[in-house]
Amino acid sequence: MAVKAMHHVGITVTDLAAAVAFFEELGLELEGKMHMEGSFVDGVIGLDGSRSQIAMLRTPDDRYRIEFSEFQAPQSIDGSSHAPIHALGLRHIAFVVDDLDDTLARLRPHGAELVRNVETYQDILRTCYVRGPEGILVELSEFFS
Structure with missing residues (x-):
């Protein structure tokens, strides 16, 4: 068996505080926040000079996690976040x-x-x-x- 478990889903946002507040109100629990930058991160995500703040939230049953990232550099690009449900890609x-x-x-x-x-x-x-x-x-x- 190759996959042991799903660890998290990542979502990039422009307002980390608003995303965290919304999902905490929904009932997810904040595991932690941290600043991310440096050669390790750049090597993993493929963006040189990246700087971001991340927050990891988990469901109350501790089974699922969502990682929210707010980039200070490079500037985030519009990924059609308001696309309708039938648009290609992760939708909901x-x-x-x-x-x-x-x-x-x-x-x-x-x-x-x-x-x-x-x-x-x-x-x-x-x-x-x-x-x-x-x-x-x-x-x-x-x-x-």
Whole structure:
């Protein structure tokens, strides 16, 4: 077996504090923040002279992590963060929540915008997409017991 586990997903943002605040409000836990630069980082990511701040957040069950990076150098380029769901590339992150209405209410002050509707699928779940900071598309689902 080649893969032992998934460690994290990385997302580049222009406002690290806003991204961290949004995902902490969603329920992720901050593992830590650090400054990144130097030949090691440049060699790994392929950008000479890079400088960034990163924050690593994890889910409460400690299974998944998201690394947010804010680059001071080189300047970030637009990666079409507001592209619709059918655009090629990584499009959304999905989370199971215990109370969808409460979660939406807590995320709205952090810039969450409902993409369209909260929908119910049979007697299984309620779900929706929201756009968070930087246009990050987040799927939220509440499963019925």
